[in-house]
Amino acid sequence: xxxxxxxxxDNFRQMVVxxxxxxxxxxxGSDHWLDRALVKLWRQYIELRAEIEVAASDAxxxxxxxxxxxxxxxxxxxxxxxxxxxxxxxxxxxAIDAQPYERVAARFSGRLMPLFTEVTILSAALxxxxxxxxxxxxxxxxxxxxxxxxxxxxxxxxxxxxGPKMLLSDYLLPSDSGEFEALGRVSRxxxxxxxxxxxxxxxxxxxxxxxxxxxxxxAEVLFWLPRFFSLPFDLTDFLRGCTPVNGAKFPVLSxxxxxxxxxxxxxxxxxxxxxSGEGVKKTETTASGRQPPLxxxx
Numbered sequence: 373x374x375x376x377x378x379x380x381x382d383n384f385r386q387m388v389v390x391x392x393x394x395x396x397x398x399x400x401g402s403d404h405w406l407d408r409a410l411v412k413l414w415r416q417y418i419e420l421r422a423e424i425e426v427a428a429s430d431a432x433x434x435x436x437x438x439x440x441x442x443x444x445x446x447x448x449x450x451x452x453x454x455x456x457x458x459x460x461x462x463x464x465x466x467a468i469d470a471q472p473y474e475r476v477a478a479r480f481s482g483r484l485m486p487l488f489t490e491v492t493i494l495s496a497a498l499x500x501x502x503x504x505x506x507x508x509x510x511x512x513x514x515x516x517x518x519x520x521x522x523x524x525x526x527x528x529x530x531x532x533x534x535g536p537k538m539l540l541s542d543y544l545l546p547s548d549s550g551e552f553e554a555l556g557r558v559s560r561x562x563x564x565x566x567x568x569x570x571x572x573x574x575x576x577x578x579x580x581x582x583x584x585x586x587x588x589x590x591a592e593v594l595f596w597l598p599r600f601f602s603l604p605f606d607l608t609d610f611l612r613g614c615t616p617v618n619g620a621k622f623p624v625l626s627x628x629x630x631x632x633x634x635x636x637x638x639x640x641x642x643x644x645x646x647x648s649g650e651g652v653k654k655t656e657t658t659a660s661g662r663q664p665p666l667x668x669x670x
Contacts, residue, residue, distance in 0.1 A: 406498040411629035431475040438466035473590040496562035498604035500528040510539040550636035602634035609641030
């Protein structure tokens with residue numbers, strides 16, 4: 373029984389205690405906050421990218437002005453020089469042929485690369501957390517939890533590509549899809565960051581390990597960052613849109629919030645998925661085996 377507290381809710385509390393309990397058909401839960409961490413970093417990314425875009429545009433204008441100035445100065449100082457020589461020298465000094473973002477790379481690398489590191493590690497971790505949840509739930513839901521053990525130690529890429537086939541005979545994650553491409557890339561970048569190799573050079577000779585890893589340029593980082601942000605949510609949207617397992621869709625405990633879907637990721641996904649995640653408790657339960665409405669806060 374509920375102890376009386378002497379307020380207007382005594383009767384209500386007694387009704388709650390006396391109510392018939394319904395055992396849920398299935399329940400999943402998670403205590404990670406990877407999705408919230410990514411949403412928080414997304415706001416930083418948007419602000420930083422805007423700064424970089426403005427700086428790159430200003431640098432491009434300056435490079436063009438510098439090119440004209442050096443053409444004139446070099447021609448005046450070297451009247452006997454060939455036009456081609458003057459042009460080559462002017463373009464080199466003005467950096468007119470440099471990639472737009474690389475002109476400002478030094479100014480922003482101290483903020484951009486730590487952000488890239490965080491997002492890469494979080495994205496890869498969330499991709500793994502989401503597929504582990506889906507596979508463990510599915511294997512348990514069909515009464516064969518031992519199946520999950522068979523794939524638990526495989527790579528995240530293998531789990532996403534082959535794991536759901538244990539539950540859905542028609543499952544296919546196309547190898548030519550943007551999502552699959554990004555999944556492979558984020559996994560490789562995550563491994564590179566988690567297991568860094570030293571760059572050692574002795575008497576002009578580099579060690580073999582250093583040659584295997586190429587530093588990313590600013591343009592490449594800016595290309596992959598929004599895709600890494602979007603990837604875990606795009607994959608779970610795709611999985612959610614697959615054939616239900618015994619009448620139930622795969623559970624989703626991560627929410628993209630403000631993170632925009634990457635334009636390169638075009639796999640079909642479940643419609644009307646709630647992506648706000650505001651005030652959402654990290655749990656999902658049904659009493660009948662049917663999913664709650666997709667628009668509800670899970």
